[in-house]
Every structure is written in C-alpha cells, then in structure tokens.
Amino acid sequence: MKTLGKKIRLLRHQKGWSQEDVAKRLDISIPAFSKIETGITDINLSRLEQISTLFEMSVVQLLTFSEGEQDQKTQNELEAVHKKLMDREAEVIDLQKKVIELFEELRHNKVTA
Template sequence: MSSFGKFIKKIRLEKGLSQEDIAEKMDLSVSSYSKLETGKVDPTLSKIEKLAGILEFDLGEYAASLKVEQHSGTEDPDASDLYRFVNRKEYKDLISKLEGLERIIQNLAVNN
C-alpha cells in the first residue's frame, strides 16, 4: 500500500466512511477507488484535489505524515514514495514552509 493510500484510508475510516461512499462522491467505481487506496494506481492531481475536498484534508497534512514517516528511521526517503506527487525541491520547500508556520504558531501561542 502506498503512503498516499494509507493516508486516505486512515482519514476515510476516521470519518466513518466506506469505500463505496468515497467512490460515489468521486464518480468512480468502488474497484477504481480501491486501487487508489492500495496504491495499485497513482492518483492524478485532480483526483487528489477532489479527495482532499471530500475527506477534508490538505496536502500539508499529507506532507506532514510523510515527514513523520521519514523521521521514523524505518525507510530511506529516496527508496520510498516521498517524492511521488512532487519533486524533491518542491517537497523540501513545502517542509520548510510548514516548519516556518510551526514557528509562527508557537510564537503566537507564547505571546498570547
């Protein structure tokens, strides 16, 4: 199962939705949606955006989940699918922005 597939399955289950529910909202067959979750097919950007709307997540959440995976030390990032949807530079830029936002939030919490 791909990292993205695990990610969307986790969110789907947390929301108490079935594969049928998501497939219907995406106008896909259950079989086609299942292939996204199991990593048998890679989603297009438009499908990722549609899933994000349906499951109410943003790509920052997915990137953060990859960061946690990366820091777990169980996988070499170059050998995984970390860069499946974005290239290495875009991924690093995104992580840098997320870290900057984390610092801003921490500063706001301290100052309030």
C-alpha cells in the same frame, strides 16, 4: 504511492465511510477507489485535489498527513469535548441543587401554612 493510499484509508476509516461511500463522492467505481487505497493506481493532481477536498484538507495536508499528527489532533479535540462535558456536568449539579432548595422551600411553606 502506497503510503498515500494508507493515509486515505485511515482518513476514510476515521470518517466511518465505506469504500463505496467515498467512491460515490468521488464519482468513480469502487474498484477504482480500492486501487487508489492499495497504491495500485497513481493519483493525478485533480483526483488528489478532489480527495483532499472530500476530507476537508489541503493537498499539502493530505500529502504530509501522518497518523501521529491525527492522533494529537484527535487527543486535543477529545480534551476540549471533555472540558465542555465537565462544565455542563457542573451546570447540571448547580441546577439540581437549586431544584432541591426550591422543593425544600415549598415543603417548608406547606408545613408552616
């Protein structure tokens, strides 16, 4: 069960949660949760379901989760966010060009008037 505890710890860190945060969500004490993470306490099925729900995974996903898979998922998410950011940057540049064109047009109209 130590491997499962390490997976849970990794997921907790990825969410930016403390042991206290997770313990409160699971309605258990901090030491009880710490024992789960360190593998001292075996996890029963109902607790496993509770933990998987907390991390928005199925029990199977939690049991088969590996750091490499999460790294790939994170990489894919980062690429998607990067693409959105680049698209937004292009939109901003286009809007800046339009503002400059309008400013130049206003300035030209003032000079000729």
